[in-house]
Amino acid sequence: GNQIGAAFWQQISGEHGLDGSGVYNGTSELQLERMSVYFNEGAGNKYVPRAVLVDLEPGTMDAVRAGPFGQLFRPDNFVFGQSGAGNNWAKGHYTEGA
Known part of the structure; x- marks a missing residue:
């Protein structure tokens, strides 16, 4: 989920003329609308994404932070636990997330 979200923010940032740190470097005033x-x-x-990850x-968050648009997010917008579910939906839903 967060990797897909990171790809979304990279795409939408480019459409609005933002670089990886959130600074506008666009070529058209329409990008600011x-x-x-x-x-x-x-x-x-x-500019900072209106998002909470x-x-x-923490592994997926570290991957997002290390990516090309990792500096785009505020550090306090990353919320994570220390025990993962090992990519097992049922464990995440019934044990870790319950």
Whole structure:
């Protein structure tokens, strides 16, 4: 889920002319329209995704942070536990997530 989410944010950032750190480098004023649907404007004219990334283990979050758009997110928007479900939906639903 978070890897798909990271790909989504990379795509939508490119469509709005944002680089991996959230700075606008676009070529058209149209890219700035409706920016607030997906992003909040932070300090230093940097745009930050309106997102909270949640998982049972930190591994996927580390992969997102290490990716090309990892600096786009606020550090406090990553919420994770320390025990994963080993890619087992039932364990995550009935044991770890219960």
